[in-house]
Amino acid sequence: MATIIVDNKSYTVNEQQNLLAxxxxxxxxxxxxxxxxxxxxxxxxxxxxxxxxxDDRDQSGRLVMSCMTPATNGTRISIDDPEAKAFRASVIEWLMVNHPHDCPVCDEGGECHLQDMTVMTGHVYRRYRYQKRTHRNQSLGPFIRHEMNRCIQCYRCVRYYRDYAGGHDLNVFGSHDAVYFGREQDGTLENEFSGNLVEVCPTGVFTDKTFFHHYTRKWDLQAAQSICPHCSLGCNTTAAERSGTLRRITNRFNSQVNGYFLCDRGRFGYEYVNSPHRIKRAVMRQKRHPSQLGTTEGVPQPLEFTADCVRQARGIVGIGSPRASLEANVALQSLVGPQHFYQGIDEQEGQLLSTILKVLQTGPVPSASIHDAEQSDAVFVLGADLLNEAPRLALALLQSIRQQPMEQVDELKIPRWDEAAVRNAVQNRRGPLFLTGYQRTWFHEYATDTYFAAPDDIARLGFAVAGSIGQGAPSVPDLSTEVRDLTQRIAEALTHAQRPLIIAGTESGSQATIEAAANVAWALHQQGKQPRLSFVLPECNSVGLALLGGGSLNDAFDAIRRGKADTVIVLENDLYRRAEQANVDAFFETAQTVVVIDSVENGTTAHADVLLPAATGPESDGTFVNQEGRAQRFYQVFVPDGDVKESWRWLSDLGRATSQEGGSESGVATWRNFDDAVSATAIAAPMLARIGEVAPSASFRLVGQKVPRQSERCSGRTSLISHLTMHEPPPPVDHDSPLGFTMEGYRGPLPSPLISQFWAPGWNSIQAVNTYQDEVGGPLRDEMPGVRLIEPVATKAAGWFTTIPRAYQPPTHQWLLLALSAVFGSDELSNQSPAIAERIGKPFLSLHPSDGARLTLEDHSTIDLVLQGTTYRLVVHLDPSTPVGTAGLSLVPEVSGVRVPAWVDLLKAIQTEQTRRAA
Amino acid sequence: MMNTWIYARNLVVGLWIVFKRTFTKPVTVQYPEEQPYLPPRWRGRIVLTRDPDGEERCVACYLCSAACPVDCISLQAADNPEAHERRYPAFFRINFSRCIYCGMCEEACPTNAIQLIPDFEQSEYARRNLVYEKEDLLISGTGKYHDYNFYRMAGVRTRDKDKGQGEHELPPVDVKSLMP
Amino acid sequence: MERPLTQHIHPDGTTRTLREYVKTGGYRSLQRLSSGLAPKDLQRLVTDAGLRGRGGGGFLTGTKWSFVPMGADAQKPKYIVANGDEMEPGTFKDRVLMEGDPHGLVEGMILAGYAIDAEIGYIFLRGEYHLSAQRLTEAIAEAYAAGYLGKPLPGMGFRFDLHLHASAGRYICGEETALINALEGKRAVPRAKPPFPQTVGLWGKPTVVQNVETLYNIPHIVNQGSDWYHRLSRTQDGGTKIYGISGRVANPGWWELPLGTTAREVLERYAGGMADGVRFRGLLPGGISTAFMTEEHLDLPLDFSSIPPEVGRLGTATMIVLDDHTCPVRFVLNLEKFFARESCGWCTPCREGLPWVARILMSFEEGRATSEDLSLLKMHAKWLAPGHTFCGLAPGAMAPLQSALKYFHDDFERHISTEGCPWSKKSSQQRVLV
Known part of the structure; x- marks a missing residue:
């Protein structure tokens, strides 16, 4: 720590920082x-x-740039010095020389960093009376709008896009006052993290195009804390609404998880909330004759009907969901009873999840947060395609490869914040990153080594590395020279690192990969290192549901098939994405009554006898547990219209309706508000005990006040609905949380789970996050970034995993069909956004060129592929990174019914133009 | 005795004053046949004006609704299918039963769109008729400010004004040119 | 008077071949390296000689070299880069040397490389210097063939490789760190210092960037010693300097003279004084990014230590003369237009301030200036100072402006009061296109 003197006052600062920070x-x-x-x-x-x-006698001093000056002990500066103030005002004056008169029509207005800085420096008069330079804009795709006139040439966009996010197609062109930031030609920005440009750009050059389609000023938005539901990483977001429409998603800073950035899927995938396919009314259908019955006062008819069915059921099957909140799943489990509660995921996924939990719970190695991943100095990824499955983690790894070269930077005495100097010193050197998988993406160009192989071979590599590091760990004897050398390189890199990280995924369905990853981590731990593990899981609450437990989907199908149960309640789960179509069809046919609680129409809701409209994430409160085991709370942003209610509330009402005759209420029927839901969740499973610590309870008040969801300038209150009615109803009351649906409430420092929008006087833009941190860039003041539910208790591993698969050798005429996750296309909810839908590629089958030759297929040709009884039209991609004997199927909506991994005889299953003509 | 005289005198004086009034000019203004003079800046009814080229001035910037002390203005910017169309309000609503005619909206408006004009004749029997939509607010003229066209000053491209065609604008930079 | 740098340059403009060069003692200095002159000895020799950078900065060359980490632990490879980007308007001295005597640069670079343990050298050459490029390419090929380059020097382990790189354009490439970025293939935007190129330079390795004329001096220092070098000059800075004059003088050109020659001597004795009919008003001593010197300064010795900072600095010593038939405002307008166009666009004051200054000067020219414009010009001259901007381009741009405002203030005022340029109202034949 150091002491600096600013305007004659002393401050204690971290001398590793620059003066500005x-x-x-x-x-x-x-x-x-x-x-x-x-x-x-x-x-x-x-x-x-x-x-x-x-020193203190120096009267004149000199101007320095605080961002480029280290905060060394004894530094003496003045911010209020008249010359410094005049210079800063001049800088704004220079930036205003060419700045267009756009504020009224600019989306950034009201949260514009340039506006804030202009006010802060006090520049007001325009003395420049000549002409402004102008630029033509580019169309950059469905996510980002481009308005180059507004650019103040801070270079943040290209530094972020190229240096931080590893993108290539955005650059700076030209020189002097004609510099231009854009693509070489119009076209969609390719990088999966392009959305952060809207927050990185301090003016309105890059703005959110989806937001533009229903634009609202920041001060008019009603916002609350949300958690992104589109993958298992659980990035924190702020969801904002106006007039019943969800308007946008922005980043909500969490130092341990997403930091300052989101991926495009999370930022632009929110339109499912506004989808025309939303279920808004509780619907009761006589089997196969859909008709909508209205609700009467009091208990809606569908609820009554369902309660009757539940009471009279021979047996009931409750199918939960890894994309529903913990509380909703617990509610269902409580309603149907734990023995009748099923996780709603397939057997294989359930098996993988339970292995993962066992590894994390009984092993000595902790899970890694995204922040930990960024700080890792050697990373080994087994089988996960991070860019498509867990993009924000890939972004973190792009920073992790900068860790090891930092040693030299420190030796050269270059401060780490001196970004340009650091990059000049480091040049192209990168820390170790080993990526294994079965599809090459642009992310792989940052890897030290890549290994494309079938899942079993990847697992074998993992076991070999573990065998090389750990004493007593099983090794793999029959490896090729190439793989043996790779094993050595990986083992060496991992053992020389201070903070090694092992990542494995579940998309390949390979149990062996998970076990190999565990072995590697345990081997490193045995050698006295401090490794971390990270498992990439399919959904936002996969871990939460796994901690709760429950039978597999197959067991549920069994129960109905054998007649042990006749009533089904499905919670927020499209079963057609989980099991083969024939089985799901049979399941729904056989069941007597199918009750579905979901928010958007899908294959399952079409089979519902009773359809209860569930609230989406932004319309309800709930808890998700991310892949790290971190429980995080999300809050309701606005009260949904129609019959829409939180799932747990439907279930609690159902519980009450069911027990009405019975007398006393128990379990979920006793839940009156969200606090009850949380308390019940905390006792639903031993690992969930700390759920209550995630965020303050609903009764939490500050100075007797709630926390407002709206800003003080939220406007239009008396005319928003005055065309419908002149009555001005009081705002809804939120009994479930300390937040309020008004502008009134406490506006001081908050516990971080209750912060939805970051704002400070003079800081209307997202830069206001600085004012919430003690050390800028570090954790929020008194941050509560969620609760890690799984921490290792063991000091050493119980024993190694020893089932090492044989080298991959497909049977003749069989190919292993593997899942290729697509960042745009594989996630159920984000696909509903028009902007995301525009980016979804055509379904394709990827094959190694030699397999392509064997099957006489041409690259980019169209084929018909018969999979599990259905014919799919696919494009052929011949890709050398597809392992021989496997085929990759891109998981886009058209093929969402296919169960992968699966064996396919491609010789029989493929029909090309020729074979079709020949037939 | 004295009191009676004083009483009588006061009575006569009073009646005389009243009688004199028979011959003075009444101050009654015969409204509505005679209209009072209201200066142009008198804060009365709110209108949305058009620019000198005839297009509506309002660009849906939301500043008027933010400035309004009683929150009686609400609007929504329309989603233009082509990015270079003008921005305009899809709906624009003022609840005049709440409006206090303070003029903060006019002061806030950067395009001189929303203006208060000296018209006070807005009385209605039903409160719901005091809710004015855009069709009720938009007039065909420029209101009190005759010359201002915001889009000629702004940098954005619109149907009528391309990049570089605004006031004080150079033609757009040719990025691909090699000239210094 | 000795003229070590230029005495053998052909007056007819043809170049010197390797054979000619060796005959007059070329590459003889390399023998001293093998006979016991260690790199640190060479550094000390150059320091003692008081050689200063001739690119405009005037920094002691030996001191510059001393910041390069030496020894077995130092990062390798190290680089020596010749800054042949000569784009400072008015400057042509490096071109004279490279076209007339290309081998001198090669020898100088080998020595400089040896001094800092750099085995790779780059000549960053201004792209428009086609003739220099051609001649340097030939000279380098000759040197490779003769074994001076590419092979260990006789009796030594040290070997030197030299590459010629022609720039793609832009004045800012003459700034040493922007030059390094350009060599790396990046945008020619300067780097912040610290760290200095001597620690983090080309591709992150220790690099010294040296002006071409400076490098030409090194073989002669090695051959004849530091005392001799000091004796060449008139003042404490050692050696000779190529002085040039352009403008309306009787005899514009260049001359190699002892460092410390006065401006009056160069102007009157060598350039023959002002041309017929015009009188001297001022001159820019070293390329356009220096301040005006007027009559009263003509007797100052032109070297790196004798010009007081409030008067200006020597720069490249190729002078541009302002006569009384040329409008000083128009003169400065031309310069500022150049600077505005050549700004790299990285930092705000230069990128936005310089075009503004140019436009204000245009309005002077057009008779539309006001007194607020004068204060705006002064504001820019004050703000665009070293440390306030990212590199020296903008402060260099303000040097002629600030001194013009100081010495020719009345002329600026007359533009305002007469609503036009007094010089345009004179005979149009006299209109100078600077």
Missing amino acids: ACLGHGLNVPYFCWHPAMGSVGACRQCAVKQFK
């Missing part, structure tokens, strides 16, 4: 543009100028 951390307002807490300083904009003095 140090001042901002103390709440001193120094304006800036090009510095970014995640991207360091480059000293381009000159906005952060302060006056530095040699």
Whole structure:
């Protein structure tokens, strides 16, 4: 720690920081543009100028850029020095020379960093009376709008896109005051993290195009804390609404999980909430004769009917969902009883999950957060396609490869925040990143080594590495030279690292991969290192549901098939994505009554006899447990219309309706509000005991006040519905959380789970996050970033996994069909967004060129492939990274019914143009 | 005795004053045949005006609704199918039963779209008729400010004004040019 | 008077071949390396000689070299880069040397490389210098063939490889760190210092960037010693300097003279004084990014230590003369237009401020200027100072402007009061297209 003197006052700061970050951390307002807490300083904009003095006798001092000056002990500066203030105002004046008169029509207005800095420096008069330079815009795809006139040339966009996110197609062109930031030609931005440009850009050059389609000023938005439901990483977001429409998703800073950035799927995938296919009314259908019956006062008819069915059922099957909240799943489990509760995932996935939980619970190695992943200095990925399955983790690994070269940077005495100097010193050197899988993406160009092989071979590599590191760990004897050398390189890199990380995925369905990853981590642990494990899982609450437990989907099908049960309640789960169509069809046919609680129409809801409209994430409160085991709370943003209610509330009402005759209520029927749901969840399984600590309870108040969801300037209150009615009803009351649906409430420091929008006086843009951190870039003040439910208790591993698969050798005429996750297309909910749908590729089958030759297929040709009874039209991709003897199927909506992995005889199953003509 | 005289005197004086009034000019204004003079800046009814080229001025910037102290203005920016169309409000509603005619919206408006004009004749029997939609607010003229066309000053491209055609704008930079 | 750099340059403009070069003692200095002159000795020799950078900065060359980490632990490979980007308007001295005597650069680079243990050298050459490129390419090929390059020097382990790189354009490439970025294939935007190129330079390795004329001096210092070098000059800075004059003088050109020659001597004795009919008003001593010197300064010795900072700096010593038939405002407008166009666009004050300055000067030219414009010009001259901007381009741009405002303030005022340029109202034949 060091002491600096600012305007004659002393402050204690971290001397590893630059002066700008140090001042901002103390709440001193120094304006800036090009510095970014995640991207360091480059000293381009000159906005952060302060006056530095040699000592206390120096009266004149000199102007320095605070972002490029280290906060060494004894530094003496003045922010309020008149010359410094005049210079900073001049910088704004220079930026305003060419800035267009766009604020009224600019989406950034009201949360614009340039507006904030202009006000902060006090520049008001326009003295420049000549002409402004103008630019033509580009169309950059369905996510981002481009308006180059507004650019203030802070260079943040290209630094973020190219240096931080590894993208290639955005760059800076031209020179002097004609520099242009864009693509070489119009076209969709390719990088999966392009959405962060809208927050990285301090002006309105890059704005959210999906938001533009229903634009609202920031001050008019009603917002609450949300958790992204589109993958298992659980990035924190803020969801914002106006007039019953969800308007946008923005990043909500969490130092351990997503930090400052989201992926495009999470940012732009929210339109399912506004989808025209939303289920809004409780519907009762006589079997196969859909008709909608209205609700009467009091208990809706569908609920009554369902309660009757439940009471009279011979047996009941409750199918939960890994995309439903913990509380909803617990509610269903309580309603039907634990012995009748099924997880709603297939056998194989359930098996993998239970292995993963066993590894994390009984092993000595902890799981890694995304923040841990960023800090890792050697990473070994087994079988997961991170870019498509868990994109934000891939973004973190792009930063992890900068860790090891930092040793040299420190030796050269270059401060780590001096970004340009760091990159010049490091050049192209990268830390170790070993990626294995069966599809090459652009992310692989950052790997030290890549290994494309079938899942069994990948597992064998993992076991070999573990065998090489760990004493007593089983090794793999019959490896090729190439793989043996690779094993050595990986083992060496992992053992020399300070913070090695092992990542494995579940998409390949390979149990052996999980076990191999565990062996590697345990081997490193045995050798005295500090490894971490990270498992990429399919859905946002996969871990939560696994901790709760429950039978597999097959068992549920069995129960109905054997007549042990006749009534089915499906919670937020499209079974057609989980099992073969024939089985699901039979299941629904055989069941006497099918009750479905879901939010958007899908294959399962079409079979419902009673369809109860579930609230989506932004319309309800709930808890998700992410792949790390971190339980995080999300809150209701707005009260949904129609009959829509939280799933747990439907189930609790159902519980009450069911027990009405019976007398006393128990279990879920006693739940009155969300706190009850949380308490019940905490006792539903031993691992869930700490759920209550995630966030304050509904009765939490600050100075007797709730926390408002709306800003103080939220407008239009008396005319929003005045065309429908002149009555001004009071705002809804939220009994489930400490948040309120009004502008009134407490506006001071909050526990971090209750912070939805970041704002501070003078800081209307997302840069306001700085004011919530003690050290800018670090955790929020008194941050509560969720609760890690799984921490290792053992000090050493109980024993190695020893089932090493044989080398992959497909039977003749059989190919292993493997899942290729697509960031746009594989996730059920985000596919409903028009912007995301535009980015979904055509379904394809990828084959190794030699397999392509064997099957006489041409690259990019169209084929018909018969899989599990259905014919699919696919495009052929001949890709050398597809392992021989396997075929990759891109998981886009058209093929969502296919169960993978699966064996296919491609010689028989493929029909090309020729064979079709020949037939 | 004295009191009676004082009483009588006061009575006569009073009656005389009243009688004199028979011959003075009444101050009654015969409204509605005679209209009072209201200066142009008198804060009365709110209108949405058009620019000198005839297009509606309102660009749905939301500043008026933010400035309104009683939150009686609500609007929604329309989603333009082509990015270079003008921005305009899909709906624009003022609840005049709440409006206090303060003029903060006019002061906030950056395009001179929303203006208060000296018209106070808005009385209605039913409160719901005091809710004005855009069709009720939009007039065909420029209101009090005759010359201002926001889009000629702004940098965005619209149907009528391309990049570089605004006031004080250079033609757009040719990025691919090699000239310095 | 000795003229070590240029005495053998052919007056007819043809170049010197390797044979000619060796005959007059070329590459003889390399023998001293094998006979016991260690790199640190060479560094000390150059330091003692007081050689200063001739690119405009005037930094002690020996000191510059001393910052390069030496020894077995130092990062390798190290690089020596010749800055032949000569794009400072008015400057042509490096071109004279490279076209006339290309081998001198090769020898100088070998020595400089040896001094800092750099085995790879790059000549970053201004792309428009086609003739220099051609001649340097031939010279380098000759040197490779003769074994001076590419092979260990006789009796030594040290070997040197030299590459010629022609720039794709832009003035900012003359800034040493922007030059390094350009060599790496990146945008020619300068780097912040620290770290200095001597620690983190080309491809992150220790690099020294040296002006071409500076490198030409090194073989002669090695051959004849530091005392001799000091004796060449008139003042404390050692050696000779190529001085040039352009503008309306009787005899514009270049001359190699002792460092410390006065401006008056160059102007009157060598350039023959002003041309007929015009009188001297001022001159820019070293390329356009220096401040005006007027009559009162003509007797200052032109070297790196004798010009007081409030007067200006020497720069490249190729002078541009302002006569009384040329409008100073138009003169400065031309310069500022150049600077505005050549800004790299990285930092705000230069990128936005310079075009503004140019436009204000245009409005002077067009008779539309006001007194607020004068204060705006002064504001820019004050703000675009070293440390306030990212590199020296903008402060260099302000040097002629600030000094013009100081010495020719009345001329600026007359543009305002007469609503036009007084010089345009004179005979149009006299209109100068600077």
